[in-house]
Amino acid sequence: LAKTTQPxxxxxxxGQEVNITCSHNNIATNDYITWYQQxxxxxxxxxxxxxKTKVTNEVASLFIPADRKSSTLSLPRVSLSDTAVYxxxxxxxxxxxxxxxxxxxxxxxxA
Amino acid sequence: NAGVMQNPRHLVRRRGQEARLRCSPMKGHSHVxxxxxxxxxxxxxxxYLQKENIIDESGMPKERFSAEFPKEGPSILRxxxxxxxxxxxxxxxxxxxxxxxxxxxxxxxxxRLLVL
Numbered sequence: 327l328a329k330t331t332q333p334x335x336x337x338x339x340x341g342q343e344v345n346i347t348c349s350h351n352n353i354a355t356n357d358y359i360t361w362y363q364q365x366x367x368x369x370x371x372x373x374x375x376x377x378k379t380k381v382t383n384e385v386a387s388l389f390i391p392a393d394r395k396s397s398t399l400s401l402p403r404v405s406l407s408d409t410a411v412y413x414x415x416x417x418x419x420x421x422x423x424x425x426x427x428x429x430x431x432x433x434x435x436x437a
Numbered sequence: 438n439a440g441v442m443q444n445p446r447h448l449v450r451r452r453g454q455e456a457r458l459r460c461s462p463m464k465g466h467s468h469v470x471x472x473x474x475x476x477x478x479x480x481x482x483x484x485y486l487q488k489e490n491i492i493d494e495s496g497m498p499k500e501r502f503s504a505e506f507p508k509e510g511p512s513i514l515r516x517x518x519x520x521x522x523x524x525x526x527x528x529x530x531x532x533x534x535x536x537x538x539x540x541x542x543x544x545x546x547x548x549r550l551l552v553l
Contacts, residue, residue, distance in 0.1 A: 360541070368439075369528045369544025370480065413479065427472070427480040 330414045335432040344401045347433050348414030351395050359390060359397045362413045364430070370413060374399070400434075409435045438462065441531050442511075449551045450519045455469035458514040458548045462531030469512045470530040470542060471504055481529060486512060519552045526550075 331349040338344045345373070350359070358377050362370035374381055376388040387400040401408060411430040440463040450456050462469050467488055472480040482496040491513040497504065501519075506512040516523055526549050530542035 352550045358548075367547075369530070369547050371544065372541045375541065411479075426482065 327359055329426075329430050330416055332414050332428060332431045333414075334429065335434065336374075337434050337436065338400055338404055339368070339401050339436050341404055344404050344408075344433060344435075346399045346401075346414075346433070349396045350414070350416045352385050353416055357394075357416045359388065359394075360415045360417070361399045362415065362427075363384070364411045364413065366410075373412075404433075404435045406435050408435060409433060419428065440509055441543050443527075443529050443548050445543035445548060446546060447549050449553065450518055450553050451482050453518050455514040456519050456523070456550055456552075458516075458529075458550070460512040460514070460529030460531075460545060462512070462529075463533075463543055465533070466533050466543070467530035468532045469506050470532075471512075471514050472528045472530065474526045474528060474547075476525075483514075516550075519550075521552045522551045524550055 329352060329354065332346060336344065336346065358375055360375040361373045363373050364370040374383055374386050374388045376390050378390050378394060382386045389398045397414065399412060411432050413427050413429065413430040441463055444459050448456055461468060472482045473483055484491060484497050484504045485493040486504060488506055489508050491504065494551065500520040501517045503515045505510065512549045514527060526547045528544055528547045530544045532542050
Protein backbone atom coordinates (compact mmCIF):
# COMPACT_ATOMS: atom_id res chain seq x y z
CA LEU A 327 0.00 0.00 0.00
CA ALA A 328 1.41 3.36 -1.02
CA LYS A 329 2.21 5.72 1.81
CA THR A 330 1.06 9.32 1.53
CA THR A 331 2.57 12.51 2.89
CA GLN A 332 0.61 15.74 3.30
CA PRO A 333 1.15 18.98 5.20
CA UNK A 334 -0.08 18.78 8.76
CA UNK A 335 -1.98 22.05 8.61
CA UNK A 336 -2.81 25.01 6.39
CA UNK A 337 -4.43 28.38 6.97
CA UNK A 338 -6.42 30.35 4.44
CA UNK A 339 -8.90 33.20 4.17
CA UNK A 340 -12.41 33.17 2.84
CA GLY A 341 -12.63 33.50 -0.92
CA GLN A 342 -9.12 32.22 -1.59
CA GLU A 343 -8.21 29.13 -3.57
CA VAL A 344 -6.58 26.43 -1.49
CA ASN A 345 -4.25 23.79 -2.90
CA ILE A 346 -3.29 20.80 -0.76
CA THR A 347 -0.55 18.60 -2.16
CA CYS A 348 -0.10 14.95 -1.31
CA SER A 349 3.04 12.92 -2.06
CA HIS A 350 2.75 9.23 -2.89
CA ASN A 351 6.09 8.20 -4.37
CA ASN A 352 5.35 4.47 -4.23
CA ILE A 353 2.00 4.59 -5.98
CA ALA A 354 1.28 1.40 -7.92
CA THR A 355 -0.11 1.03 -11.41
CA ASN A 356 -3.56 0.00 -10.21
CA ASP A 357 -3.82 2.63 -7.47
CA TYR A 358 -6.38 5.40 -7.52
CA ILE A 359 -6.08 8.63 -5.54
CA THR A 360 -9.00 9.59 -3.35
CA TRP A 361 -9.60 12.60 -1.12
CA TYR A 362 -11.91 12.71 1.87
CA GLN A 363 -13.05 15.59 4.06
CA GLN A 364 -13.82 15.26 7.75
CA UNK A 365 -15.56 17.81 9.94
CA UNK A 366 -15.27 17.61 13.73
CA UNK A 367 -17.44 14.89 15.26
CA UNK A 368 -18.41 13.51 11.86
CA UNK A 369 -17.30 10.68 9.64
CA UNK A 370 -15.18 11.40 6.55
CA UNK A 371 -16.94 12.37 3.37
CA UNK A 372 -15.77 11.53 -0.14
CA UNK A 373 -14.68 14.58 -2.14
CA UNK A 374 -13.02 13.42 -5.34
CA UNK A 375 -11.15 10.56 -6.93
CA UNK A 376 -8.81 10.31 -9.87
CA UNK A 377 -6.24 8.20 -11.66
CA LYS A 378 -4.34 10.66 -13.84
CA THR A 379 -4.43 14.19 -15.29
CA LYS A 380 -7.28 16.30 -14.00
CA VAL A 381 -10.63 15.57 -12.45
CA THR A 382 -13.19 18.21 -11.55
CA ASN A 383 -16.53 18.05 -9.80
CA GLU A 384 -18.83 20.54 -8.14
CA VAL A 385 -16.72 20.60 -4.99
CA ALA A 386 -13.07 20.45 -6.02
CA SER A 387 -10.47 19.70 -8.67
CA LEU A 388 -7.78 17.08 -8.51
CA PHE A 389 -4.54 17.51 -10.43
CA ILE A 390 -2.32 14.49 -11.00
CA PRO A 391 0.98 14.84 -12.89
CA ALA A 392 2.12 12.28 -15.42
CA ASP A 393 4.36 10.40 -12.99
CA ARG A 394 1.48 10.18 -10.47
CA LYS A 395 3.88 10.54 -7.55
CA SER A 396 1.88 13.40 -6.16
CA SER A 397 -1.55 14.96 -6.43
CA THR A 398 -3.05 18.31 -5.58
CA LEU A 399 -6.53 18.92 -4.26
CA SER A 400 -7.76 22.36 -5.25
CA LEU A 401 -10.65 24.01 -3.41
CA PRO A 402 -11.88 27.13 -5.21
CA ARG A 403 -12.96 30.14 -3.15
CA VAL A 404 -13.07 28.51 0.27
CA SER A 405 -15.54 29.54 2.93
CA LEU A 406 -15.50 29.18 6.70
CA SER A 407 -17.43 25.94 6.35
CA ASP A 408 -14.52 24.36 4.49
CA THR A 409 -12.56 24.26 7.74
CA ALA A 410 -11.93 20.54 8.13
CA VAL A 411 -9.34 17.80 7.90
CA TYR A 412 -8.56 16.59 4.38
CA UNK A 413 -7.22 13.10 3.80
CA UNK A 414 -5.38 11.84 0.76
CA UNK A 415 -5.65 8.09 0.16
CA UNK A 416 -4.07 5.79 -2.36
CA UNK A 417 -5.33 2.29 -3.00
CA UNK A 418 -5.97 -0.47 -5.48
CA UNK A 419 -9.04 -0.70 -7.63
CA UNK A 420 -9.39 -4.45 -7.49
CA UNK A 421 -10.26 -6.67 -4.64
CA UNK A 422 -11.33 -5.60 -1.22
CA UNK A 423 -8.93 -3.03 -0.04
CA UNK A 424 -7.71 -1.74 3.24
CA UNK A 425 -7.99 2.00 3.25
CA UNK A 426 -5.11 3.72 4.98
CA UNK A 427 -5.81 7.15 6.38
CA UNK A 428 -2.84 9.29 7.28
CA UNK A 429 -3.00 12.18 9.72
CA UNK A 430 -4.52 14.40 7.05
CA UNK A 431 -4.21 18.14 6.54
CA UNK A 432 -6.05 20.44 8.91
CA UNK A 433 -7.34 23.37 6.91
CA UNK A 434 -8.41 26.41 8.89
CA UNK A 435 -10.30 29.08 6.97
CA UNK A 436 -10.39 32.52 8.54
CA ALA A 437 -12.80 35.36 7.92
CA ASN B 438 -31.79 6.58 0.62
CA ALA B 439 -30.68 6.71 4.23
CA GLY B 440 -26.99 6.95 4.87
CA VAL B 441 -24.88 4.70 7.02
CA MET B 442 -26.37 4.49 10.48
CA GLN B 443 -24.49 3.83 13.66
CA ASN B 444 -25.77 3.39 17.17
CA PRO B 445 -25.37 4.30 19.80
CA ARG B 446 -23.80 7.66 19.01
CA HIS B 447 -22.28 7.83 22.46
CA LEU B 448 -21.48 4.94 24.76
CA VAL B 449 -20.06 5.04 28.27
CA ARG B 450 -18.65 1.90 29.82
CA ARG B 451 -16.69 1.08 32.93
CA ARG B 452 -13.48 -0.87 32.71
CA GLY B 453 -14.17 -4.57 32.30
CA GLN B 454 -17.59 -4.17 30.69
CA GLU B 455 -18.51 -5.05 27.13
CA ALA B 456 -19.21 -2.55 24.37
CA ARG B 457 -21.35 -3.36 21.33
CA LEU B 458 -21.34 -0.97 18.43
CA ARG B 459 -23.83 -1.34 15.60
CA CYS B 460 -23.63 -0.30 12.00
CA SER B 461 -26.35 -0.46 9.36
CA PRO B 462 -24.86 0.07 5.90
CA MET B 463 -26.51 2.00 3.15
CA LYS B 464 -29.20 0.13 1.28
CA GLY B 465 -27.68 -2.08 -1.35
CA HIS B 466 -24.20 -2.00 0.17
CA SER B 467 -22.65 -5.33 1.00
CA HIS B 468 -19.21 -4.21 2.17
CA VAL B 469 -18.64 -2.84 5.66
CA UNK B 470 -15.50 -1.36 7.17
CA UNK B 471 -14.72 -0.38 10.75
CA UNK B 472 -12.21 2.29 11.75
CA UNK B 473 -11.02 3.72 15.04
CA UNK B 474 -10.01 7.32 15.55
CA UNK B 475 -8.21 8.69 18.55
CA UNK B 476 -8.41 12.44 19.28
CA UNK B 477 -6.37 14.54 16.87
CA UNK B 478 -5.39 11.47 14.85
CA UNK B 479 -6.40 9.94 11.54
CA UNK B 480 -8.64 6.93 11.17
CA UNK B 481 -7.10 3.51 11.68
CA UNK B 482 -8.48 0.61 9.70
CA UNK B 483 -9.71 -2.25 11.84
CA UNK B 484 -11.70 -4.74 9.79
CA TYR B 485 -13.38 -5.24 6.42
CA LEU B 486 -16.41 -7.48 6.17
CA GLN B 487 -18.85 -8.70 3.60
CA LYS B 488 -22.07 -10.47 4.45
CA GLU B 489 -21.20 -13.39 6.76
CA ASN B 490 -17.49 -13.11 5.95
CA ILE B 491 -14.49 -11.35 7.42
CA ILE B 492 -12.32 -10.33 4.50
CA ASP B 493 -9.50 -8.46 6.25
CA GLU B 494 -9.10 -8.11 9.99
CA SER B 495 -5.46 -7.13 9.98
CA GLY B 496 -6.19 -3.94 11.91
CA MET B 497 -8.08 -5.60 14.72
CA PRO B 498 -6.37 -6.17 18.06
CA LYS B 499 -5.87 -9.88 18.58
CA GLU B 500 -7.72 -9.97 21.85
CA ARG B 501 -11.04 -8.62 23.12
CA PHE B 502 -12.16 -7.27 19.72
CA SER B 503 -14.45 -9.06 17.30
CA ALA B 504 -16.68 -8.10 14.40
CA GLU B 505 -19.47 -9.68 12.45
CA PHE B 506 -21.78 -8.85 9.59
CA PRO B 507 -24.61 -11.39 9.63
CA LYS B 508 -26.86 -12.24 6.74
CA GLU B 509 -29.62 -10.28 8.41
CA GLY B 510 -29.18 -7.25 10.60
CA PRO B 511 -26.45 -4.74 11.24
CA SER B 512 -22.73 -5.25 11.53
CA ILE B 513 -21.55 -5.47 15.11
CA LEU B 514 -18.20 -4.45 16.54
CA ARG B 515 -17.78 -6.00 19.95
CA UNK B 516 -15.20 -5.04 22.53
CA UNK B 517 -14.96 -7.25 25.56
CA UNK B 518 -13.49 -6.20 28.90
CA UNK B 519 -12.97 -2.63 27.81
CA UNK B 520 -9.99 -0.63 29.05
CA UNK B 521 -9.46 3.12 29.09
CA UNK B 522 -7.30 2.89 26.00
CA UNK B 523 -10.34 1.75 24.04
CA UNK B 524 -11.87 5.22 24.40
CA UNK B 525 -12.13 6.56 20.87
CA UNK B 526 -14.51 7.30 18.03
CA UNK B 527 -15.42 4.22 16.02
CA UNK B 528 -16.55 4.80 12.48
CA UNK B 529 -18.29 2.40 10.17
CA UNK B 530 -18.27 2.77 6.41
CA UNK B 531 -20.01 0.86 3.65
CA UNK B 532 -19.58 0.51 -0.07
CA UNK B 533 -21.55 -1.13 -2.85
CA UNK B 534 -20.67 -4.22 -4.80
CA UNK B 535 -17.26 -3.65 -6.27
CA UNK B 536 -17.22 -1.93 -9.64
CA UNK B 537 -14.49 -0.98 -12.08
CA UNK B 538 -13.23 1.88 -9.97
CA UNK B 539 -11.94 2.08 -6.47
CA UNK B 540 -14.85 1.87 -4.14
CA UNK B 541 -16.04 5.03 -2.52
CA UNK B 542 -16.74 4.45 1.11
CA UNK B 543 -19.67 6.14 2.80
CA UNK B 544 -19.12 6.81 6.46
CA UNK B 545 -21.52 6.85 9.35
CA UNK B 546 -21.54 9.49 12.10
CA UNK B 547 -19.50 7.33 14.43
CA UNK B 548 -19.88 5.98 17.95
CA ARG B 549 -17.93 7.74 20.65
CA LEU B 550 -16.89 5.28 23.30
CA LEU B 551 -15.77 6.52 26.68
CA VAL B 552 -14.36 4.05 29.16
CA LEU B 553 -14.34 5.23 32.75
